[in-house]
Amino acid sequence: MKNRIFLAIATVAVAALMASCAKVPQEALDAAKAALETAKTAQTDVYFPAEFAGLNDSLTVMLQNIETQKSKSAKDFKAIKVAADGIALKAAELSGNVEAKKAEVKAEAETLMAGAKTLLDEAKALLLKAPKGKEGKAVVEEMKNELTVLETSLTDTQVLFDGGSNYMEVVDKVKAATEGINGIIAELKAAMEKAGIKI
Amino acid sequence: MIPGPCPGDFFNFAPMKRGSLTSIIVYSIVAAVLIILGVVVFNALVPEPPLPEVEQARAAIVRARDLQSEVYSPKLFREAKNNYDSAMAIWQSENDRFILARDYERVISFAELAEKKAEDAQRNTISRSKSLKNTLESEIARLNREMASFEKIFLSMPLPQDVKKKHARGKLLIKEAGIDYKKERYVDGNVKITEANEYISGTYNLARKNLDDYFKHYTDWQEWATETINQSRKAGTYAILVEKIPAQLHLYYGGKKKYTFEAEFGSNWLGDKRSRGDMATPEGKYMVTKKLSGGSTKYHKALMINYPNKVDVQEFNERIRNGQLPVDASIGDLIEIHGDGGKGGNWTQGCVAIKNSDMDILFKYVSKGTPVTIIGSTLTLEEFFSSREK
Numbered sequence: 001m002k003n004r005i006f007l008a009i010a011t012v013a014v015a016a017l018m019a020s021c022a023k024v025p026q027e028a029l030d031a032a033k034a035a036l037e038t039a040k041t042a043q044t045d046v047y048f049p050a051e052f053a054g055l056n057d058s059l060t061v062m063l064q065n066i067e068t069q070k071s072k073s074a075k076d077f078k079a080i081k082v083a084a085d086g087i088a089l090k091a092a093e094l095s096g097n098v099e100a101k102k103a104e105v106k107a108e109a110e111t112l113m114a115g116a117k118t119l120l121d122e123a124k125a126l127l128l129k130a131p132k133g134k135e136g137k138a139v140v141e142e143m144k145n146e147l148t149v150l151e152t153s154l155t156d157t158q159v160l161f162d163g164g165s166n167y168m169e170v171v172d173k174v175k176a177a178t179e180g181i182n183g184i185i186a187e188l189k190a191a192m193e194k195a196g197i198k199i
Numbered sequence: 200m201i202p203g204p205c206p207g208d209f210f211n212f213a214p215m216k217r218g219s220l221t222s223i224i225v226y227s228i229v230a231a232v233l234i235i236l237g238v239v240v241f242n243a244l245v246p247e248p249p250l251p252e253v254e255q256a257r258a259a260i261v262r263a264r265d266l267q268s269e270v271y272s273p274k275l276f277r278e279a280k281n282n283y284d285s286a287m288a289i290w291q292s293e294n295d296r297f298i299l300a301r302d303y304e305r306v307i308s309f310a311e312l313a314e315k316k317a318e319d320a321q322r323n324t325i326s327r328s329k330s331l332k333n334t335l336e337s338e339i340a341r342l343n344r345e346m347a348s349f350e351k352i353f354l355s356m357p358l359p360q361d362v363k364k365k366h367a368r369g370k371l372l373i374k375e376a377g378i379d380y381k382k383e384r385y386v387d388g389n390v391k392i393t394e395a396n397e398y399i400s401g402t403y404n405l406a407r408k409n410l411d412d413y414f415k416h417y418t419d420w421q422e423w424a425t426e427t428i429n430q431s432r433k434a435g436t437y438a439i440l441v442e443k444i445p446a447q448l449h450l451y452y453g454g455k456k457k458y459t460f461e462a463e464f465g466s467n468w469l470g471d472k473r474s475r476g477d478m479a480t481p482e483g484k485y486m487v488t489k490k491l492s493g494g495s496t497k498y499h500k501a502l503m504i505n506y507p508n509k510v511d512v513q514e515f516n517e518r519i520r521n522g523q524l525p526v527d528a529s530i531g532d533l534i535e536i537h538g539d540g541g542k543g544g545n546w547t548q549g550c551v552a553i554k555n556s557d558m559d560i561l562f563k564y565v566s567k568g569t570p571v572t573i574i575g576s577t578l579t580l581e582e583f584f585s586s587r588e589k
Contacts, residue, residue, distance in 0.1 A: 053264065057257075057261055060257055061257070064253055067248065067253075067287065071250075071290075073298060131543075145360070145363045148364065148367070149367040149368050149371055172375070173375065176375040179374050180371055
C-alpha cells in the first residue's frame with residue numbers, strides 16, 4: 001500500500017515536471033517560417049499582399065504565444081503546433097496560387113500591351129492624315145513628340161515585362177500610356193471630323 | 200536505550216502494522232497538502248507573462264501597417280517595430296532564465312514604447328496621407344492647367360526638340376500620377392507629380408523666358424511698324440508689314456491696312472536671323488529688290504528683299520567679333536516673300552511664305568522698292584498672352 005501511494009505521488013511529480021518541460025514545436029515553427037520565406041520569394045507579398053500580411057500576423061501572434069507558454073510553469077505547446085502547421089499550409093497554398101495569379105496579371109499585361117501597340121499604330125496612321133490648318137503642323141509635331149514619349153514608355157514597360165519582376169506595375173504603366181494614346185487619337189479624330197477628312 | 204525508528208524505516212514498507220498505516224496516510228495527506236501549497240506558492244511567485252502589453256503593441260503595429268504607415272511614416276513605424284522586436288527579444292532571453300528569477304519590466308516598457316510609436320505612426324500617417332492626397336490632387340490640377348496653357352501659348356513656338364519631348368514626358372507622368380491617385384498611392388503619385396512638375400514647369404519657364412527675351416525688342420518693333428505705316432501714308436504708297444506673332448502679313452496702302460494674309464516663316468522663327476542656315480526669318484526694315492515669277496522661282500511667285508541690310512551686316516560683324524558666331528559663319532541672303540504657303544507650319548529656311556492666291560494679290564500691288572518691315576509683334580507681351588488664353 002505504502003508502495004502504491006509513493007508511486008502515485010512520484011507519478012504526479014514527474015507529470016508536473018514533464019509538463020513544465022514541454023518542448024517548443026521547433027520543427028513545425030521552422031517549417032512555418034520557411035513556408036513564409038518561400039511565399040515571399042514567390043512574390044506572395046506582391047500578388048496577395050493582404051493574405052501575406054495576415055500570415056505574417058499569425059506568425060507574430062504564434063511567437064508571442066510561444067513566449068507566453070515558456071513564461072508559464074505548466075507549458076502547453078499543442079495549440080502552437082496546430083497554428084504553425086496551419087501557417088505552413090496556408091503559406092504553401094498561397095505560394096501555389098501566386099503562379100496562377102501571376103499568369104493572370106501577365107496575360108492582362110500582355111493584352112494591354114498588345115492593345116497599346118495597336119493604338120499606337122492607329123495614332124501614327126491618323127497623324128499622316130491629320131489636317132494642316134493654322135498651327136496644324138505644330139499640333140501634329142506636338143502629337144508626334146507625345147507619341148514618341150509614349151512609345152519609349154511602352155518599350156520601357158516591355159523591358160519591365162520581360163524582367164517578370166512585377167506585372168502589376170506593368171499593367172499600371174501600360175494603362176497610363178494607353179490613356180495618353182487614346183487622348184491623341186480622340187483629338188485627331190475630332191480634328192479630322194471637323195476638317196471633313198474621312199477617317 | 201529507548202527503541203525507535205531507524206533511519207530509512209519510512210521506506211521500509213513491509214510488514215505493516217495498523218499504526219504505521221495511519222502514519223502513512225497522515226504523511227501522504229501532509230505531503231499532498233505541502234505539494235499543493237508548494238505549487239500554489241510557486242505559481243504565485245512566477246511572474247505574469249507580459250502578453251497583454253506585447254499583444255497591444257502588436258495590434259497597434261498592425262493597425263499602423265494597414266494604414267500604410269510603412270510608406271507615410273516610415274521612421275515612426277520602424278521605431279515601433281524595433282521596439283516590439285526588442286520586447287520580444289528580451290522576453291525570450293528572460294524566459295531562458297530560472298522561472299522565479301525572470302523580470303518582464305523591460306519587456307513591458309519596450310512593448311509600451313512600441314505601442315506608443317505605432318499610435319504616433321497611425322496619427323502621422325492619417326494626417327500625412329491626407330495632406331499628400333490634397334497636394335497630389337491640387338498638383339495634378341495645376342499641372343494640367345499649366346500644360347494646357349503651355350500648349351495654347353507655346354505649341355507653335357520654335358522650341359528645341361528635347362524641350363518638347365520633356366513636355367510630353369511630363370504629360371505622361373501626370374497620367375501615371377493620376378493612376379496612383381485613384382489607387383490611393385499618394386507617395387508614389389507625389390514622386391511622379393514632382394518629376395512631372397520639373398518637366399512641365401521647366402519647359403514652361405524656359406519657353407516663357409525665351410518669349411520674354413524676345414519681347415525685349417518690342418520698342419524697336421513698334422517704332423519700325425509706325426515708321427513703315429507713316430511712310431505709306433505720307434507717300435500714298437504700298438508697304439508690307441510682317442508680324443511673326445500672330446503670323447500675318449499686312450499690306451498697307453496710304454497708311455491703311457488693305458489686306459492681311461496668314462504667313463509662315465523659318466522653322467526657327469523666334470528671334471532675328473543671325474547667320475546662314477539658322478532657319479530664322481530676319482527682322483528689320485527692308486524693301487523689295489526683285490519680283491520673281493514663272494520659271495525664275497520655285498515658289499509660285501516671289502518678292503526678293505534686301506537682306507542683309509546695313510544694320511544686319513553691322514550686327515553680324517559684331518557677333519563675329521564677340522565670338523557669338525564662329526569666324527567662318529556667313530550672313531546668308533536670298534530672303535524672299537514667296538508663295539507655296541498655307542502648309543500649317545513654319546517650314547521655310549528663313550523666307551516668308553503665304554498662300555499662292557494671297558501671293559497673286561500681293562504681287563499685283565507691290566513693286567520694286569516697296570518697304571517690307573518684319574517685326575516680332577505689334578501686340579505687347581500681355582496682349583499676346585491674353586489673346587492666347589482666350
